[in-house]
Amino acid sequence: MRIAINxxxxxxxFDAMSLIGRTAEGGASRLAFSPQxxxxxxxxxxxxxxxxxxxxxDPSGNLHGRRLGVEPGPAVAAGSHSDSVENGGHFDGxxxxxxxxxxxxxxNDAGIQTRRSLEVISxxxxxxxxxxxxxxxxxxxxxxxxxxxxxxxxxxxxxxxxAALSSIGVSAQEIIGLNPEEYKYNxxxxxxxxxxxMLYDSKIPLGxxxxxxxxxxxxxTFKGQxxxxxxxxxxxxxxxxxxAAEAILAVERTCRKYxxxxxxxxxxxxxxxxxxxxxxxxECDIIIEVxxxxxxxxxxxxxxxxEAIQNTARQRKVEVNIETxxxxxxxxxxxxxxxxxxxxxxxxxxxxxxxxxxxxxxxLHMAELSEVGMIFLPSREGVGxxxxxxxxxGDIEKGLQLLATTLVNLAGS
Ligand SMILES: [Zn+2]
Numbered sequence: 001m002r003i004a005i006n007x008x009x010x011x012x013x014f015d016a017m018s019l020i021g022r023t024a025e026g027g028a029s030r031l032a033f034s035p036q037x038x039x040x041x042x043x044x045x046x047x048x049x050x051x052x053x054x055x056x057x058d059p060s061g062n063l064h065g066r067r068l069g070v071e072p073g074p075a076v077a078a079g080s081h082s083d084s085v086e087n088g089g090h091f092d093g094x095x096x097x098x099x100x101x102x103x104x105x106x107x108n109d110a111g112i113q114t115r116r117s118l119e120v121i122s123x124x125x126x127x128x129x130x131x132x133x134x135x136x137x138x139x140x141x142x143x144x145x146x147x148x149x150x151x152x153x154x155x156x157x158x159x160x161x162x163a164a165l166s167s168i169g170v171s172a173q174e175i176i177g178l179n180p181e182e183y184k185y186n187x188x189x190x191x192x193x194x195x196x197x198m199l200y201d202s203k204i205p206l207g208x209x210x211x212x213x214x215x216x217x218x219x220x221t222f223k224g225q226x227x228x229x230x231x232x233x234x235x236x237x238x239x240x241x242x243x244a245a246e247a248i249l250a251v252e253r254t255c256r257k258y259x260x261x262x263x264x265x266x267x268x269x270x271x272x273x274x275x276x277x278x279x280x281x282x283e284c285d286i287i288i289e290v291x292x293x294x295x296x297x298x299x300x301x302x303x304x305x306x307e308a309i310q311n312t313a314r315q316r317k318v319e320v321n322i323e324t325x326x327x328x329x330x331x332x333x334x335x336x337x338x339x340x341x342x343x344x345x346x347x348x349x350x351x352x353x354x355x356x357x358x359x360x361x362x363x364l365h366m367a368e369l370s371e372v373g374m375i376f377l378p379s380r381e382g383v384g385x386x387x388x389x390x391x392x393x394g395d396i397e398k399g400l401q402l403l404a405t406t407l408v409n410l411a412g413s
Contacts, residue, residue: 001413002348003103003110003404007397010102013047017082017098018090027087027387032125032136033164040082041168044097044122051105053120059178060140061124061170067104069117069411074186076114076411077370078103078403079121081137081362088127089193089389095377095396096191097122103404115412116186123362124170130155131164132219132287132325138365143180150175185370187337187410190363191403193391194376195384198355205395206352206402207376208341212364213262213357214328216290216298220247220309224318226274226282241272241281243316250308251288254301261296264358265289265305287325293356294330331364337373337410344405350398359384373406375399 020043021029021036030037044063048055053065066075080096100120107118124137131153139145150172153161162172194200199207224238248267255265269287288305292298306322313320345352355376363372377399380390 001405001408002401003106003112003408005102005106005397005400005404006109007393007400009105010098010396010400011393013098013102014090014094017043017094021084023087023387025087025387028084028090029086029088030082030084031086032083032127032129033168037083038168041122044082047098047101048120051101052108053101053104057169058141058183059171059174060137061165061168062137062141063122065101065104065120067107067114067118069114071115073116074184075117075119076407077119077121077185077188078191078407079123080190080192081123081126083125083127085127085385087387088385089383089387091193091379091389091391092195092384093126093192095193095391095399099191099396099400099403103400103407106400106404107408112408112413114408116410118407118411119185121188126362131161132217133161134360135362135365138362140175141178141180141183142365142368143178144365145175147176180369183369185366187334187340188363188366188370188372189337189341189375189403189406190361190366190372191375191377191399192361193384193389194379194382195359196379197382199353199376199378200380200382202353204351204353205378205398206345206350207355208338208345208352209333209357209374209376210338210354211294211330211332211356212361212374213291213293213330213359214364215360216302216327217325218288219285219323219325220244220288221283221285221321221323222313222318223283223320224281224316227280229278229280232280237280238316238318239280240284240318243312243318243320244270244284244286246312247286247288247309250312251290251305254304254308255290258296258301262293263296263298263301264291265301291358292330294332328360328364331367333373334371337371340406340410341373341375341402344402344409347405348398348401350402375402
């Protein structure tokens with residue numbers, strides 16, 4: 001069934017969203033818990049309301065809008081996120097979120113009554129927030145947030161996660177008390193831009209995700225001795241930054257060794273203290289991230305990296321502490337949802353490519369509550385998390401048509 005998508009109505013919403021938190025470089029800065037992201041969430045709530053979807057917030061801070069079906073029971077859902085990284089792009093998250101709302105309006109316009117209910121979900125804080133947690137809303141909804149994390153984790157200024165949550169009307173206590181069983185879905189489909197170049201290079205408009213990679217992340221803190229850079233001879237230094245530098249190279253070396261197994265590793269965060277030109281760094285922390293597919297365990301390279309770090313610390317006589325921030329396993333999507341997507345693409349006559357998602361998404365965590373699938377759209381030059389991120393409206397329209405057809409097929413009409 002082809003459901004007509006009103007792409008100009010979608011574009012109006014998309015353009016309005018792209019003005020919220022717009023940066024001087026033309027990008028988007030809507031960090032979780034920021035005033036800009038709060039404005040975006042109000043905008044989403046308004047759009048859900050206008051589409052007749054009776055918006056409500058769950059205890060984890062995710063916004064929902066439901067279109068009732070004929071039968072009670074678990075809904076068929078779609079959605080994504082409105083938050084962005086610092087100076088990120090306008091398509092990441094927003095296409096899947098505002099796209100899901102447009103799909104509901106288009107199904108309304110077509111006068112289709114579904115058997116199961118349909119639902120839009122706008123997840124809270126998908127991007128890594130200032131507490132070092134990504135996909136906060138979907139993790140919390142499936143019961144992965146505990147008291148220690150909610151009350152113990154604080155940002156660089158000392159604000160706790162629970163305080164940040166309460167500033168937007170979300171109670172840490174309610175998150176601890178929520179019952180994931182109440183949030184089961186029949187199916188969840190996330191439409192998202194690829195943020196890689198597989199579709200762009202192959203000139204295929206639609207990607208059907210087969211598996212979603214999860215990341216392992218660790219905070220590694222080195223403690224040496226801060227001393228005067230002029231008065232301390234080279235052979236008696238305990239330089240925390242030099243030790244961290246060796247750790248960073250160990251991550252690169254180890255992950256290169258396993259690159260044919262789809263392993264990638266990155267250090268994208270470093271803090272040096274005291275950070276003065278004439279003082280030997282006394283403390284340094286870095287955040288290591290390792291990603292990989294379902295075909296090879298990430299624990300293998302991670303064990304080697306940890307061993308290399310311990311050796312470096314011993315040789316350089318610095319203390320080291322390795323804190324696990326998260327260890328998300330990679331997951332395959334649901335064969336039933338993937339088949340529904342393939343069937344939908346065939347009905348519409350659109351070519352599509354089966355491909356893995358090398359980036360993490362809320363769908364990875366929603367897999368605990370639902371059978372999940374994902375649609376990818378081409379990112380120009382493969383760019384993601386950057387103001388120049390771009391996906392053609394024509395491709396978005398195809399993606400929304402596929403999403404609409406698949407949701408109706410899954411919900412039954
Ligand atoms: Zn995203």
